[in-house]
Amino acid sequence: MSTAMTATIDPVTLTVIEKGLGQVCNEMDMVHEKTSFSPVISEAYDRSNGIYGLEDGRLIAQGALGLPIFVGVMQETTRCVIEECPNLGPGDIIIVNDPYRGGTHLMDVKMVQPFFYKGKRWCYLSNAGHWPDTGGMVPGGFSSTATEIHQEGLRIPPVKIVDAGTMNEDMVKLILANIRIPDERIGDIKAQIAALNKGAERLTALLDRYGAEEVSAAIEELQNRAERMMRAKIRSIPDGIYKGLAYMDSDGVVNEPLEIHVDMTVRGDQVYVSLARSSKPCAGPMNSVWASTVSAVYLAFKHVFPEVPINAGCFRPITVEQPKGTFLFAEYPRPVAGCAAEVSQRVMESMFTALAHAVPQRLFGAPAGTSGNLNISGVDPETGHPYVMYYFSGGGYGGWWDGDGISNGCSTIGISKSQPVEILEQRYPVRFEHYNLREGSGGAGKHRGGFGVNYRIRLLRGTAKVSFLMDHGKFGPPGILGGEPGATNQIVISQSGRESTPEHASKADDIALVAGDWIEVRTPGGGGYGDPSEREESDADRDRRNGYFDTEATRSA
Known part of the structure; x- marks a missing residue:
């Protein structure tokens, strides 16, 4: 036209x-x-x-x-x-x-x-x-x-x-x-x-x-x-080269961290992004296909500049080099189950870390950054029907320049919400025994991170298998400008009264459950923003009144 x-x-x-x-x-x-x-x-x-x-x-x-x-x-x-x-x-x-x-x-x-x-x-x-x-x-x-x-x-x-x-x-x-x-x-x-x-x-x-x-x-x-709007926003970022780094807990097979390196060059109204220094392709399912990787880069800019309308035009000023030879450019037959729900959020976290050096007034501590993918499956003996229950949960957002982070926010990649526990209890042989804010999980800072959630699911009848693919179980969401990281993801499984935690902290397959067994998930809090010593006393008093921290934790915040 x-x-x-x-x-x-x-x-x-x-x-x-x-x-x-x-x-x-x-x-x-x-x-x-x-x-x-x-x-x-x-x-x-x-x-x-x-x-x-x-x-x-x-x-x-x-x-x-x-x-x-x-x-x-x-x-x-x-x-x-x-x-x-x-x-x-x-x-x-x-x-x-x-x-x-x-x-x-x-x-x-x-x-x-x-x-x-x-x-x-x-x-x-x-x-x-x-x-x-x-x-x-x-x-x-x-x-x-x-x-x-x-x-x-x-x-x-x-x-x-x-x-x-x-x-x-x-x-x-x-x-x-x-x-x-x-x-x-x-x-x-x-x-x-x-x-x-x-x-x-x-x-x-x-x-x-x-x-x-x-x-x-x-x-x-x-x-x-x-x-034009995106180019104007990019021009507000000082020209330069900015670097970011984020870690995945493991790939689920090899119990070693994966690294996501961002090298971002800002030149006038154009941004060039390279992920070439990231870890090599991995054995497990945490490889990311190109479509998911590039979309995560675009979405990171949308988080920082949310006022720019979403259409193809807003992506034109952003050039992303295909990270061939890394786990962020998966090719057949690499497994990729974690690419959209987990790896993409670490890509965004690395982008946020890089941009925090450039425009800290627009950034925030890292959000929880995991979808908390949880599956429980079996055959309900009451109905004789097989079932597969898929559940994801929220976590804390990072503190930002004007306040504390949101608690129990959705994942960085979506605006989806947790399914009502009443609906799940009607459809599946499970009971949510508690579902509450994970107090104290937000990273300390001038503006603290928001809190994750803490929930427990008990199997009521029959047998089942539980599998989960999550992240941030070893490395909490980092803070910025002196803010402290949020709490890590924690998972506890009780089988016949014996409690255990997964070897890979946030990932495991086919754990057998019998009636009465349970799994408890404690999702990460967001990273803090700014030096904790600069936190206003009125904010600390409010946290104490709400019971968000014990006395010692509140003092240190």
Whole structure:
């Protein structure tokens, strides 16, 4: 679209079209949420829907309640579908979860639908939903000991799940035959398809109202404006080279830390990011595919400059070098179960550390930085039905320049929420015996970090296996400007009255439980901001009154 054309769009129309595109995605999110069978989608919102460009899949709009990590990931997914499936027609929908084709872990299943307007392909509608299980050697897919992708579950290349408006029943049968709890998965499949169809309906109405040419011009102008805004923000960062470092506990197989090194060069209104000095590819599932790695870099900037609108334009000033030869550029057949939920958050933490040297007035102590992925699976003897319960939990946010960190915040990569314990207790043979703030877990500072949570799940009947893939069990979320780190992730398992902790601190597979056994998780607090000795006495008094610290801890804060 020409510059002259975009210049003719009046501000009111531009804003209305911008909000209209967002509303299309929001309605897709709502349909996806309300029709899904899995609590992780219907209750926790672990999904995303968006509109993507015709030529290369670049982001046009995404739902306000979609997971931010999918901002970059879904661009890569859609681009790969465009390249591999160039002849899609009206009513076709592609399903794909291949991590090496613009994906994340296998549980994030994407669907891509070409959108036609008046007989011409106009854009793509895409979505992603976290399926609680896609097969593999560990129920739920979060195996911490997998050494190749085939152990993690069913890998689906871009194939048609809907052909000219008709469900591909053979493909559905193949998928359901290779995963646990097929009755639940078919509901999730139909929910994603319904969301895409709703998007096509609402986008058609928008184009009918304003015209395809006017909407195309608005999209170009909105992306150009986002680019200009991001460039202006980058110019506020002093030119220079900034370095950041973050650690993963282990890869789940080799009990040694993994390092994520960021070398960031700021030059005028452009940023260049290199991760080339990070650890080599690892044996376990903490490798990260390119789509997840680059999306984490983009998302880090969005955290620092949240006022910049989300579309492809805001990414243009950010150049990320592909970190080939590191665990942040996974290639077949490397296992990748932890890439989106865990590794991406360490990439962001390293980015935050680097930016803290440059613009401390915009930064904060590190957040908890782990999704706390927990799976409990078995057969409920009361119903005779198998189950796979997937759960993730919140943690503390870091202290910032104007206050203490939020307690029990969601993961850095998403705006999803923990599922209500009442829903989980209704569906699965478990009881949450307590669920409370983890007092004292925030890192000390002028502004302390927020608190993590402490919860215990007891198995009520039958036998089960518990697996978890988390992080920050050895290294607490770091503070900045003299702030102290938050508490580490802690996990305790009780089997027949005997308590133990996992060898890898935050990762383990297939731990056997019998009725009465329990697992307790204590999630990390956020890092502190500034020198603890500069904390206002009134803030310390408030913490004492609220019972957040014992006397000694409060004094040291």
